[in-house]
Amino acid sequence: MVQKVLFVCLGNICRSPIAEAVFQHLVKEKGISDHWVVDSAAIGSWHVGKQPDTRARQILKNHNISYNGKARQIQTEDFNEFDYIFGMDDENISDLTSEAPKKYKAKILLLGDFDPEGDRIIRDPYYDSGSEGFEKCFQQCLRSSEAFLKENN
Template sequence: MNLTLENPITKENHYKVCFVCLGNICRSPTAEGIFQHLIDERGLSEYFEIDSAGTSAYHVGQSANSKSQRTAQKYGVTLHSKARRFKTFDLDYFDLILAMDNENYANIQRMASDKHDHKIGRMRDFDPQPEDGQVPDPYYGGQDGFENVFQVVKRSCQHLLDELESHIQ
């Protein structure tokens, strides 16, 4: 995905990123937590606003899955988010919307108009090892699936932040 930034990223002009999966309890809160952690480590929190959402309403109001939380905590990352459903207004509000897989990408695209196309992508568009381009859903798997998701998302978030950081003024 080629990022098209209309304006440079400044303290006054926060860059807003939303990570999206199905239920907003595994993959997208992991991405939100990792990205926020990386931003904080680099001292860039004044430049970004980060959120996550799900295309379904299955888990609205719930904290991240306990296996996601355990995996994140193992690496010093805290998952603070509460599940919420992705809404049409999010398309206008966020500068970048990253789906975790093709199904959620398609769900977001159905909600969007042509004016939103430049800001919708997939998380693994920023992964140097994109494989099939999807972050696998670990929900029904064991702990290894959550570990794999954490590593895929961390790698993708690092490259995303590297690219965004070059636009900060």
């Protein structure tokens, strides 16, 4: 059975593409990539069609993870196309639940709820001057994705 996961953040150029790339890397590493469809999207439309922030791409490269996705905005049909939609913070969850159609199949979850270290909110590092926030985001996504996969595979 194939399960579909969608990672969502505000602009789809920092947190959600990192989460998508990490999850994709983990399922490939575990030899279960044929059981998962992985994507990411934005709440807003500001960056549609653009590559992730250069700092996000560099963090992935530092961890030997390739990524070539482009930002897209979440669509109404995503709520029925995906099994899981992960927001990065409480505001993402609020936006997702308010944008969702009346009936939908996806479970809308906070990715950080799976973090074994209890670091629930994946803060947006977009306005940071350096890349420390991107590394922290990467580590949170890694821990949370590993824990989610352990629970749901």
